[in-house]
Amino acid sequence: MAADDTELAFETRAIHAGQEPDAQTGAVVPPIYQVSTYAQDGVGGLRAGYEYSRSANPTRDALEACLASLEGGVRGIAFASGLAAEDTLLRALCKPGDHVVIPGDAYGGTYRLFARVLERWGLQWTAVAQQDLDAVRRATRDNTTLLWCETPTNPLLNVADITGLAAIARDVGARLVVDNTFASPYLQQPLALGADMVVHSTTKYLGGHSDVVGGALVTNDAAVAEELAFHHNAMGSVAGPFDSWLVLRGIKTLALRMDRHCDNAERIVAMLRKHDAVKQVLYPDSDEVARKQMTRFGGMVTFSVAGGEQQALDICARTKIFTLAESLGGVESLIEHPGRMTHASVTGSALEVPGDLVRLSVGIEHVDDLLADLRQALAG
Ligand SMILES: *Cc1c(COP(=O)(O)O)cnc(C)c1O
Secondary structure, eight states, X not given: OOTTOTTSOHHHHHHHTTOOOOTTTOOSSOOOOOOSBOOBSSTTOBSSSOSBTTTOOHHHHHHHHHHHHHHTXXXXXXXXXXXXXXXXXXXXXXXXXXXXXXXXXXXXXXXXXXXXXXXXXXOEEEEEOTTOHHHHHHHOOTTEEEEEEESSOTTTOOOOOHHHHHHHHHHHTOEEEEEOTTTHHHHOOTTTTTOSEEEEETTTTTTOSSOOOOEEEEEXXXXXXXXXXXXXXXXXXXXXXXXXXXXXXXXXXXXXXXXXXXXXXXXXXXXXXXXXXXXXXXXXXXXXHHHHHOSSOOSEEEEEETTHHHHHHHHHHHOSSSEEOSOOOSSSOEEEOTTTTTTGGGTTSTTOOOTTEEEEEOOSSOHHHHHHHHHHHHHO
């Protein structure tokens, strides 16, 4: 099935896009082509277009076609990690001396890539709160070539207006990239809202089972696709065949999983909002922009507790079903303390997060068990 079969529903494309039964064996799902090189019939005589697996691999091709279809792009590209995708994108589309506007509460690894790696390469950047479009516009300069957006953000779940950012990008002659990791293409379609590129950590909801690290880029601009594909091969940051296969398998149940993540998160948010120990619940269900650009609000829930940092740490230590771990987006529920864990590397910077926060990645277990686990952890 071709990646541009847009008349088919999302759920159908998640299972079939890029995945014809194998011509030779009839295998219903793409096999893991665990191979580096391909026999040639005479010099340059490629049998199916494949010569070396850094350049192209059939399992990775299937994943890339599926990703392109789900995000509504002309091309998907699969990487070894989300950060490998980000690094490749930035080196492909920026040059030393360019300027990028990034979210004030960007994913910690993204912030570190700018602050510790690409700044040394000569890339300039400004971090601003992207829910404030005027602040984003003021942060642009003559040399701004990229607006980098994350929505909802991690761990504060701030929402940025993708359509508004796309308009600013057009005005200043920059491109807009949206990190769609938290929403997944099932809940939010950045390219349709005006973004030029989507970046994913497929490690999270797309893979969905906490068993693979991967990344992806999707674009609907053919010229951008060419640049990205060239750098993908030239820089070598590619996804391996087995990792590609795991992500492809995860994607088949993305819609089912996301619906359950959202169902469970909504029930947990309702419980937390009424709980005496909870100061504030961060979940974008009443955000006007989120309601416009997302179909539902995802499985990530952050809350602050009245008892401060020590209570937040205690809650993280007391849950039994919510596993204390970094990462997110898997079928199993996770809990973490952003200040000491995922966001420890930004302590002392503008991206530092409050110590009284707890972040949940709500999984797809039975919601009654999750509610009971949180209640006992909050009771102490
Ligand atoms: C995890 C994550 C990344 C980085 O992806 P890796 O696969 O860990 O390299 C980027 N952005 C967001 C929002 C993430 O959650």
